[in-house]
Every structure is written in C-alpha cells, then in structure tokens.
Amino acid sequence: MTAPISARTGTTMMRRKVRKSSDRPWTFYVLASFFALYVIALYGPMISIYILSFQDVQGGLVFPMRGVSLYWFNELIMQTRAGDVSGAFSRSMYLAVSVTVITVVVSFMAGMAFRRRFRGDTIVFYLMIASLVAPGLVLGIGIGLGFNMLGIETSWYTSALGAQLSWTLPFGILVMFAVMSRLNNDWEEAARDLGASRAQTIILVILPILAPGLIAVALFGFTLSYDEFARTLQTAGPLNTLPLEIWSMTLNVTSPSLYALGTVSTVVSFIIIGVSLGSIVMLQRRSAARLNNAK
Numbered sequence: 001m002t003a004p005i006s007a008r009t010g011t012t013m014m015r016r017k018v019r020k021s022s023d024r025p026w027t028f029y030v031l032a033s034f035f036a037l038y039v040i041a042l043y044g045p046m047i048s049i050y051i052l053s054f055q056d057v058q059g060g061l062v063f064p065m066r067g068v069s070l071y072w073f074n075e076l077i078m079q080t081r082a083g084d085v086s087g088a089f090s091r092s093m094y095l096a097v098s099v100t101v102i103t104v105v106v107s108f109m110a111g112m113a114f115r116r117r118f119r120g121d122t123i124v125f126y127l128m129i130a131s132l133v134a135p136g137l138v139l140g141i142g143i144g145l146g147f148n149m150l151g152i153e154t155s156w157y158t159s160a161l162g163a164q165l166s167w168t169l170p171f172g173i174l175v176m177f178a179v180m181s182r183l184n185n186d187w188e189e190a191a192r193d194l195g196a197s198r199a200q201t202i203i204l205v206i207l208p209i210l211a212p213g214l215i216a217v218a219l220f221g222f223t224l225s226y227d228e229f230a231r232t233l234q235t236a237g238p239l240n241t242l243p244l245e246i247w248s249m250t251l252n253v254t255s256p257s258l259y260a261l262g263t264v265s266t267v268v269s270f271i272i273i274g275v276s277l278g279s280i281v282m283l284q285r286r287s288a289a290r291l292n293n294a295k
Contacts, residue, residue: 021106022120023217028102034295042242048063049259049262049263050067050259050262050263050266052065052256052259053072053073053256053260053262053263054068054072054073055067055068055069055071055256055259056067056068056069056071057069059072059256060255060256061255061256061258061259070083072255072256072257072259072260072287073260073264075163075255075260076255076257076261076264077261084240084245085242085245085261087239088240088241088244089237089242090240090247091156091240091241091242092226092242092243093223093226093238093240094157095156095157095160095161095164095225095241096221096222096225096226096295097222098157098160098161099164099165099168099221099222099224099225100168100218100221100222100225102169103167103168103169103172103217103218103220103221104164104172104214104217104221105176106169106172106173106218107172107173107176108167108176108210108214108217109171110176111173111176111177111179111180111215111221111256112180112202112206114177115180116182116193122293128169128170128171128173129170131166131167131169131170132167132170132171136167136228136230136231137228137230137231137233137234139163139166140163140230140231140232140233140234140235141234143159143162143163143166143231143234143235144159144235145158146235147235153237154234154235154236155236155237155238155239155240156232156235156236156239156241157236159235159236159237160231160232160235160236160241162235163231163232163235163266164224164225164228164231164232166225166229166231167224167228168221168225168266171220171221171224172220172221174219175213175216175217175220176213176217176243178213178214179210179214179217180210181215183199183209183210187205187206187209188201188205191204191205199214208287212280212283212284215276215279215280215283216276216280219272219276219277222271222272223273225270226242227269228241228243229243229244232244242265245261246258246261246262246265251259
C-alpha cells in the first residue's frame with residue numbers, strides 16, 4: 001500500500017507544479033521579456049566592445065571580426081597610434097586614491113560628529129550635500145574659473161581633486177550616516193569601563209566594527225573619481241585623466257585600440273570591486289569566527 005500512495009502523492013505534486021506554472025498571468029511574461037531586452041540593451045554594447053578589442057591588425061570598429069590577437073592592447077602599451085594612455089591611467093589612479101583617502105577620512109569624521117546634535121547641524125548637513133544638486137559640468141566650469149581668477153593654474157592634483165571631492169564627499173557622508181546608525185553606544189561605554197581612552201576606543205572598537213562600511217565608502221569614492229568626466233573636463237589642466245583621454249581618443253583615434261582601452265579599464269574596475277567585496281567578506285567571517293570563539 002505504501003508504494004501506490006507515494007506514487008499518487010508524487011503525481012499530485014507534479015500536477016500542482018504544472019498548474020502553478022500555467023496559471024502565471026500574462027504580465028509575468030511581459031515583464032520577463034522586458035527585463036531580458038533591458039539586459040541585452042545594457043550589456044550588449046559592452047560585450048561587443050570587449051569582443052572587438054581582440055581584433056587582428058586588419059580589424060576595424062565593427063563586425064565581422066578579422067582574426068583574433070592582442071595587437072591593439074600592444075598598441076596601448078607602445079602608444080604608436082594611441083595617446084598618452086599610460087600617463088592618463090597613472091594620473092587617474094593617483095587622483096582616485098587621493099580622493100578615496102580624503103573621502104574616507106572626512107566621511108568618518110563627519111559621521112562621528114553628527115552622532116550628537118549640535119547648533120547649526122542641519123545647515124552644515126545641507127551645505128555638505130548641496131554640491132549634488134549642481135550639474136557636474138557647471139560646477140567644474142565654476143571651479144576652473146575660480147582658479148583662473150585667483151591666478152592659480154588648474155591641474156589634475158589641485159583643482160580636479162577639489163572638483164571630484166565635491167562629488168564623492170556627499171555620497172561618502174550619506175553612506176557613513178547609514179553605517180553609523182547601526183553603531184551601538186554600549187560598545188563604547190564597555191570599552192571606557194575597561195579603561196580604554198578615547199583614541200583607543202576609536203582604534204580598537206569603532207574602526208573594526210565600521211570597517212566594512214569604510215570599505216564601502218572607499219569603493220564609492222574610488223569608482224566615482226576613476227570614472228568622473230564632467231567635473232574633471234574644465235579642471236584637469238593640460239594633462240588628461242583616463243576618462244578625458246578616452247574622450248579625446250574618440251575624436252582622433254579610429255581603431256580598435258579605443259575598445260582595448262575600454263576593456264582594460266573595465267578589468268581594472270572589476271578587480272578593484274572584487275578586492276573590496278572580498279575584504280568585506282573576509283572581515284565579516286573574521287568577526288563571526290571571533291564571536292564563535294568567545295562563546
């Protein structure tokens with residue numbers, strides 16, 4: 001008797017699954033089709049650029065491909081027909097790292113300061129995020145004109161740095177506010193009860209707890225700076241950053257070396273994102289292991 005009953009039960013469950021899949025409304029299929037078209041439209045051009053960057057020397061900017069090689073990547077290194085790609089890449093990296101460090105430090109200090117109310121805190125908060133309202137190109141033009149009026153030459157490490165900080169700092173501060181909202185004051189009080197000073201409490205208690213959030217702020221600041229174009233266009237001075245170099249290559253270079261540069265830039269971005277996310281996962285696992293050992 002057991003075998004027939006189990007067979008009937010299995011048949012009934014299969015019928016229910018078929019009914020559930022067939023009873024889906026037509027809107028489900030419309031939304032699924034729309035999402036598939038959205039993914040194709042979003043990633044299709046990017047994938048095409050990555051594939052075309054591996055064209056042979058006879059290849060062009062469109063399909064069909066004429067051979068497969070790393071010729072155009074070698075063109076970027078040798079800079080025979082491309083621009084100052086290596087210099088622009090190094091400047092973008094230096095600038096992004098500087099912006100990241102300043103964004104993390106200032107965002108952490110702002111998050112610590114705004115944990116308690118003080119007179120004029122609302123005005124200070126809105127002044128910090130006011131630059132998000134202004135268009136990036138207009139803000140960059142204003143900073144460039146301000147430097148010229150003061151007789152200071154614009155460059156990627158002065159005026160461009162300030163222009164990008166006007167973009168990264170508000171985002172970093174907003175992320176840090178969300179992170180700080182989950183910080184329990186009891187942990188600080190416990191550290192003080194054990195004799196820790198203010199500096200020891202910050203270094204040994206607060207920073208380890210907020211480390212994943214600080215990494216998120218750093219990732220935010222780096223990616224925004226590394227890819228920034230509008231605020232850098234009028235403030236970088238005579239030397240281009242990587243986004244400006246890519247833009248200038250679209251005006252002068254008509255070869256797959258432009259696609260190769262886009263592929264390299266994307267790979268670098270994914271590596272940085274992967275390292276950041278891996279660091280967050282490692283910190284979370286280490287915290288979980290410490291809690292298990294403490295128990």
